[in-house]
Amino acid sequence: MYTSVVTNLYLNNFLQIELQASAQSSTILVVILLLLVFLSFSISGSQAAIFSLSEKDIDVLKTKQQPAARRIIDLLDEPKEVYASMIISKTVLNICLIILTNYLINQYTPPEYLHSVYSIAGKWLLIAFFIIFPLEIFPRVWARQNSLRFAYEWPVLVFIVEMIHLALGRISRGIVTVADGMGKILGTDNAEAYSLQEFDEAIDIQTDDEVSPEEKNIMKSIVKFGKISVKKVMRSRLYVSGIEYETTFDQLIEKIKDVRYSRLPVYKGDLDEIEGILNTKDLIPHLYEDNFDWHSVIRPPYFVPDSKLIEDLLLEFQKKRMHFAIVVDEFGGTSGIITMEDIQEEVIGDIKDEFDEDELNNKKVDEKTYIFEGSTMLRDVCKTMHLPVETFDDVRGENESLGGLINEISGELPNQGSVVRSGDFEFTVLEVERNRVKKAQIVIMLQ
Template structure:
């Protein structure tokens, strides 16, 4: 009965439509199909852009790249507006298809069967132009599709931004009511707030920092905790036993990577305590027999998993490599523990630190300082730099991303509410940076 009513209603509407109106509806259908095509593909393209792609987009000054970066600054609102737009365009396509598929086109089919046929054709069009074609194209070429669709996605964003924000806020309220929160940074900030408010009387500042370190421990990657290769003191395998003893005595470390030619060819690790029984041997002693096998790990491994590997293999030292097998740095058990308890100083560590808080709006940091550590010193949220950073983990890496080239000493880089001033740099390494923040952020 219901299908018969829809069929009779659509037949009546089609019969009464003038020819000019039919042309307008055809154009409207094509526009709706085109917008659905762009929106559906953009869902895949925009959210498939990785950190390296974002770095490339920041380096380019094209209007399309600026639109993409601007839209991605509000990802939740962007996806909400896309979903609302897709829903509107799908409904519009279904209605227009039912209006435009006239009875005379199907003389042998009448009644409810004609209504079902119209629905099948509409669904086929929606699947082809709203799912298969755009999403396959966007999955294979996300950057190119994002460039092509950025203008239309931007228009869709402003057209459906308001209803999208309503749906986003409703979703957020439902997640909070159900106890669901998928944002890691938000959870960590909530933990920080709870620790700061509930334990102010009974817990010292050091104990609070340890508790925060434990809370964040499961989300820390090796890349964040490791020592970069520029800070690695390695041993060339070709040196003599006398030179080896001199190097170990000078560096005051207990473990050293051993390499052939360069740090990208590490063949093992030598422990200083393994040398003790042989200190009185001659200078031509073959110390290479004391080299322990290397333990290689990837930079994106979680330190929580690395700690388990250390415990299982009874080792305290690992070599961090990138996706191409090059050496990124090293990480030790001490580096892992420092992520929980903070910096561990021994008698050989330098006491002076260049990380200085000048006032509430100006700070001086080492270039190698991790961004999350800088945020702690500035007493700001960990994600405060998310809008301008890519895959950088240190202050120096962030500056290089913003500059696009190696900056000069004294050069200022302005990014949103932050001003970065290069204070010291030598041998292609940024060693000291001043960060000034806008007053309204504090």
């Protein structure tokens, strides 16, 4: 009897230890489950928030100095890779959640019900509802409705995405490289360009004979209008005429007579220090005054980022009743200027007034040879040569002018007479001025 009592005591102690260990193990698993739920929720919401940011939201983030804003901008520098990292992590997390949830449910399900059809169906419905709704649908809907707030005001979420991408970056880049290669082989990367080309062809074919080529070009330009950024249309600072703040009134009048512009930026020292905009018509009542203080008629400048879409800028010009803006880069330096006329010309073509000089230096030599100023925008080069505007997108880098394109292809400063080739095009530098291409010749090698 003594032996039986001792045996029972040992068994009871053993069972208690097992139960305690099981309870501790379950607690740890529940904590791990909650951590996985938080990570899955964070990734789903961050993915929806970051990739639903509009151009305006991104412009706002570029003006912020907080680490969270800089992290988002850095992540968007390689969107495909970041997206791939988030998809990989989400897949792994969902698999772990399914396995862990299934295990915990089995732990608290009576053995006689484990293999019941209704029990199995209910268990998987519960797992599906537990993962799909709270961890997939809800955070995505919430984040899309509050994309900027979700991405920027909760920096811990962006930090999580950044750490995941840091861990999975190499794998993601490999996947993106393979996907891009397949896209090039199958032609899916050019789907948008093909659709625009098909639209252009449809305009050419289906419009009647009474429609002039100019009207057809206007219809084509309207389709592409919403995708053009300020950087592609602006006049570079290299070709901007401005007024130094310390200029005397007499010198100002002579400058205006020389440049013949209705609006001019006023700067101190250089164009990175813009003080305002001078509207020359404001000087008319004071033309015959001696030593008139022309600084009193300077108007406040209006700054826009070079990444802004001209469609949005046109609406702002209309609301603010403005015609002139200073374009700034991501560091706040002056990139150039853009006017209402520049935007209108993207739709209806060049607008010439009595003061505009003909661009005699841009000319067509023959069907395969053209000569352009180095400052000519690549969009204008393509239009003149009757090529798609995206012809040089793969080789131009961040450059928007012909001179910049030649520098990008050659990889060095230009020399007069230098010849560089890219694809079906041969570029010859005809004139160089202060380490920049002043004039170049383009020859189409294959037609």
